[in-house]
Amino acid sequence: MKKLIATLAISVLASTITWSAAGADENYPERPVSVMVSYGAGGATDFQARIVTMVAGNEEYLGQPIVIINKPGAGGRVGWNWFASNADPDGYTLAAYNVPHFIAQSIKGGVKYSVDSFEPIANWGSDPAVVVVSKDSQFNSMKDLLDHAKANPGKVTMSGAGLFVGHHIAALQIGKASGAKLAYIPTKGGGAAAMKAVIAGDVMAGINNLSDAYRARQSGNVKILGVADLERNTEFLPDVPTLKEQGLDVDNSSVNFRGLMVPKGTPKAIIDKLAASVPEMFANKRVAKQMNAGGSPMKIIGRDEVKKMWAARQASLTELLKGL
Amino acid sequence: MEFLSYFGGVFEPVALLLLIGGTMGGLILGATPGLSPTMAVALLIPFTFHLSPTQGLILLGAAYTSTVAGGAVTAILLKIPGAPANIATALDGNKMAKQGHGARALHLSFLASGFGGVIGVLILIFLTPILAVWALAFGPSHLFWMAILGVTVIGSLDSKSFVKGLLSGCIGLWLSMIGYDDIQGAQRFIFADALTGGINIIAALIGLFAIPQVLEMIAKGRFAASVEAITVPKQRIMDSFRELTQNIRSLSIGTVVGSIVGLIPGVGGQIAGLVAYDQARKFSPHRDKFGTGHPEGVIAAESANNAMVGPSLVPLLTLSIPGSPTAAVLLGGLLINGIFPGSDLFENHPQVAWTFINSMLVGQILMVIFGIYTAAWAARIARVPTPIMAAAVLVLAVFGSYSVQQSMGDVYVMLALGVGMFFLERFGFSAAPLVLGLILGPIAEANFIQGSMIADAQSGPWQYFLTGTLNLFLVALVVLSVAYSFRSNKARNPATKPSRGVAT
Numbered sequence: 001m002k003k004l005i006a007t008l009a010i011s012v013l014a015s016t017i018t019w020s021a022a023g024a025d026e027n028y029p030e031r032p033v034s035v036m037v038s039y040g041a042g043g044a045t046d047f048q049a050r051i052v053t054m055v056a057g058n059e060e061y062l063g064q065p066i067v068i069i070n071k072p073g074a075g076g077r078v079g080w081n082w083f084a085s086n087a088d089p090d091g092y093t094l095a096a097y098n099v100p101h102f103i104a105q106s107i108k109g110g111v112k113y114s115v116d117s118f119e120p121i122a123n124w125g126s127d128p129a130v131v132v133v134s135k136d137s138q139f140n141s142m143k144d145l146l147d148h149a150k151a152n153p154g155k156v157t158m159s160g161a162g163l164f165v166g167h168h169i170a171a172l173q174i175g176k177a178s179g180a181k182l183a184y185i186p187t188k189g190g191g192a193a194a195m196k197a198v199i200a201g202d203v204m205a206g207i208n209n210l211s212d213a214y215r216a217r218q219s220g221n222v223k224i225l226g227v228a229d230l231e232r233n234t235e236f237l238p239d240v241p242t243l244k245e246q247g248l249d250v251d252n253s254s255v256n257f258r259g260l261m262v263p264k265g266t267p268k269a270i271i272d273k274l275a276a277s278v279p280e281m282f283a284n285k286r287v288a289k290q291m292n293a294g295g296s297p298m299k300i301i302g303r304d305e306v307k308k309m310w311a312a313r314q315a316s317l318t319e320l321l322k323g324l
Numbered sequence: 325m326e327f328l329s330y331f332g333g334v335f336e337p338v339a340l341l342l343l344i345g346g347t348m349g350g351l352i353l354g355a356t357p358g359l360s361p362t363m364a365v366a367l368l369i370p371f372t373f374h375l376s377p378t379q380g381l382i383l384l385g386a387a388y389t390s391t392v393a394g395g396a397v398t399a400i401l402l403k404i405p406g407a408p409a410n411i412a413t414a415l416d417g418n419k420m421a422k423q424g425h426g427a428r429a430l431h432l433s434f435l436a437s438g439f440g441g442v443i444g445v446l447i448l449i450f451l452t453p454i455l456a457v458w459a460l461a462f463g464p465s466h467l468f469w470m471a472i473l474g475v476t477v478i479g480s481l482d483s484k485s486f487v488k489g490l491l492s493g494c495i496g497l498w499l500s501m502i503g504y505d506d507i508q509g510a511q512r513f514i515f516a517d518a519l520t521g522g523i524n525i526i527a528a529l530i531g532l533f534a535i536p537q538v539l540e541m542i543a544k545g546r547f548a549a550s551v552e553a554i555t556v557p558k559q560r561i562m563d564s565f566r567e568l569t570q571n572i573r574s575l576s577i578g579t580v581v582g583s584i585v586g587l588i589p590g591v592g593g594q595i596a597g598l599v600a601y602d603q604a605r606k607f608s609p610h611r612d613k614f615g616t617g618h619p620e621g622v623i624a625a626e627s628a629n630n631a632m633v634g635p636s637l638v639p640l641l642t643l644s645i646p647g648s649p650t651a652a653v654l655l656g657g658l659l660i661n662g663i664f665p666g667s668d669l670f671e672n673h674p675q676v677a678w679t680f681i682n683s684m685l686v687g688q689i690l691m692v693i694f695g696i697y698t699a700a701w702a703a704r705i706a707r708v709p710t711p712i713m714a715a716a717v718l719v720l721a722v723f724g725s726y727s728v729q730q731s732m733g734d735v736y737v738m739l740a741l742g743v744g745m746f747f748l749e750r751f752g753f754s755a756a757p758l759v760l761g762l763i764l765g766p767i768a769e770a771n772f773i774q775g776s777m778i779a780d781a782q783s784g785p786w787q788y789f790l791t792g793t794l795n796l797f798l799v800a801l802v803v804l805s806v807a808y809s810f811r812s813n814k815a816r817n818p819a820t821k822p823s824r825g826v827a828t
Contacts, residue, residue, distance in 0.1 A: 040649065040652075041362060041363065041366035041649075041652075041653055042362070042366060042646070042649060042650075042652030042653035042654075042655065042656050043652065046366075046656075047656040047659065047660075050369060050370065050656075051660065054370065054373060069729075069730050070366075070729055071729050071730070071731065072521065072729065073503070073504070073520060073521020073522060074503060074504030074506070074520050074521045074522070075504065075506055077504060077520055077521075078520045078521035081517060081520060082517070082731075085517070108509075110511055154780075154781055155781050155782065156781070157777075157778050157781045157782070162506050162507075163506070163507070163508075163509045164509070183777065183778075183780070183781035185774055185777050185778055186506065186507050186774075187507075187770075187774065188506045188507060188766070188770040188774075189589075189590055192645055192646050192652060193589075193590065195645060196460070196589060196639070196643075196645045197463075197464075199460065199643060199645065200460040200461070200462075200463060202463040202464060202778065203778060215644050215664050215666070216643075216644060216666075218664055218666065218668055219643065219644050219664065219665075219666025219667050219668060220666075220667060221643060221644070221666070290373075290660055290662075292662075293659070293660065293661065293662030294656075294659035294660060294662070295659065295664070296659075
């Protein structure tokens with residue numbers, strides 16, 4: 001009897017396995033898909049990831065809901081380490097990426113991932129770094145700030161959200177382009193803590209996300225001196241010049257790009273399916289409305305373009321971080 | 325008095341239903357170990373997609389209020405503080421429950437929470453413009469001294485021996501250093517993947533408090549097979565109310581401390597309860613009874629952690645800066661609806677802003693009612709036989725620490741810390757000072773390093789950390805607190821023998 005049950009069980013098990021293996025790629029996704037966010041609940045990445053994935057359950061996109069899992073810690077390293085080493089490449093575990101963060105971290109070392117560990121799906125947003133000062137500050141342009149920094153080397157303090165994140169990259173680029181010596185002060189509480197330091201006058205200036213700085217300016221707390229991007233942001237800050245316009249050779253290396261990716265080794269059929277439907281999901285009208293309401297700039301980029309963007313960042317960041 | 329004209333919005337049918345649902349749900353989520361207020365609010369955000377801004381915020385506000393208080397349920401009944409805010413509640417509350425006074429402890433905790441919570445929201449309503457300036461006044465140097473002030477409390481918290489308290493505090497400080505350091509980029513004591521992000525405070529809390537208990541129960545069960553019969557006397561709500569009014573001192577200390585500490589961005593919620601507990605003890609004539617199941621301890625801790633809720637939103641609502649992780653999640657909830665907190669909120673969306681604040685006021689009262697209603701049967705948990713209890717607590721502990729960030733690593737950390745703590749407790753060490761060290765370590769360290777980086781760019785560390793009224797005031801408090809500890813320690817052991825054995 002026991003033997004019979006065992007044989008029966010094994011044959012049932014075997015048939016399910018073969019069945020699921022055969023149908024897996026065409027029927028994907030058959031169950032809810034999870035997206036790992038390597039920052040805490042309430043952060044900008046988490047908040048945006050929740051918005052852009054909220055319509056995933058619609059038939060025309062994935063047809064299955066997306067669940068957000070937060071694995072915060074060590075500036076994103078905890079989550080991406082887990083994703084690179086533990087996530088199954090079966091298309092049911094996606095992750096949000098933040099460029100330049102994960103690329104800069106992998107160049108500095110001590111982590112288990114690099115650009116080659118992941119396959120991009122699509123990009124949903126770009127949040128450029130901007131330079132902010134408190135509303136009562138004596139500085140009204142990048143020139144004011146940098147002239148002061150050159151006259152008082154090392155005395156101008158600048159807050160930002162941690163090491164080897166977009167803010168830090170922007171500060172490095174500004175320092176390199178102007179030749180001024182700036183004291184970059186990383187904060188532990190992310191962008192919000194860095195912004196508080198600027199408003200409260202703990203530091204003389206700060207680098208922060210465009211979306212957060214726009215909000216702080218709306219409340220009348222800060223002045224925004226420049227945008228670290230190739231073009232002005234026409235949607236939220238049309239009046240703020242780029243750093244390039246102000247004579248600083250700073251490109252868009254520090255712009256915080258956010259999007260979805262899968263681990264290397266995910267079947268090509270699944271990647272293709274995601275790469276086709278995910279950008280359309282990002283372009284959904286309801287998604288766009290809520291992103292805009294929150295002051296989060298959207299930038300939808302397809303898989304092939306994102307691949308190129310990753311490679312370009314890898315090159316420019318390797319150059320910038322050399323000898324640091 | 326502008327807020328009064330918006331009370332109508334709270335009592336609309338849908339709003340009221342959401343408020344009731346949010347409060348009840350919040351109590352349950354709060355009473356689940358591992359689900360901190362921050363997590364609970366984050367879980368609810370997707371639901372607000374389908375609601376109007378006002379309704380969404382009512383739900384979030386109600387959930388925030390009641391999860392903080394709900395954490396007291398497990399703290400009292402099982403000695404598992406659901407969130408750092410409830411650590412101090414567990415110290416006396418659980419002793420009361422073990423003596424059969426669980427219902428009384430729960431009553432007092434909910435009544436004190438409600439009182440503190442209402443005062444906190446009133447502070448938010450009336451004093452926001454003044455307090456916004458105060459919240460900004462705390463720079464890195466002040467936060468550093470605040471954390472040091474907290475460290476001075478460690479020695480006297482829940483320990484019979486001052487030295488042992490300090491030692492366990494040091495273990496906590498050391499544990500807090502594990503992980504990747506965000507400010508200088510150093511990797512410290514990372515021997516396993518699970519430790520890259522440092523020790524998760526919620527997992528540590530569960531391990532340090534729950535696991536020693538489980539092991540204790542199992543050990544006891546081996547020698548005494550008979551189940552201890554605890555009688556749970558009926559507790560009349562009027563008696564609890566009278567008891568609360570007899571303890572006005574600890575209630576007001578808790579409320580005041582909670583409101584002040586709650587304001588300070590980045591420190592607030594985690595230590596409000598512990599600081600209030602310590603202060604209430606120092607001012608109490610019955611200070612020796614603290615830690616033995618004394619109601620004042622529960623009252624001070626719970627009034628403080630709910631008083632903190634209102635003021636903790638001041639920086640968010642006025643300056644658009646979230647002062648706590650929960651406030652950050654609420655910020656997300658506002659942004660989704662296209663509402664920017666800050667001056668814009670009260671000028672252009674007064675309906676949303678005031679209905680939200682009013683709903684927290686009403687929520688506090690609903691929370692007291694539901695809380696007291698459940699207290700009567702929740703307290704019967706003390707009669708559950710020990711073996712079943714041990715198994716149930718263990719399941720909850722594993723579930724709770726896993727659910728924080730879906731990580732088995734956290735479960736291992738929880739178990740390891742728990743087993744370690746079991747042996748430490750045998751030698752007279754206790755978990756509360758250890759956890760306080762774990763919480764304060766990062767605050768003290770990050771602000772010290774940040775402060776010295778700013779100081780290096782300006783006038784040098786001495787001037788940065790030791791001048792200015794607020795710095796000097798905090799330093800004076802630190803000195804006073806240390807002096808007090810020395811005095812009371814001397815008074816307790818007039819002739820401290822240096823050669824006492826370890827395992828006393």
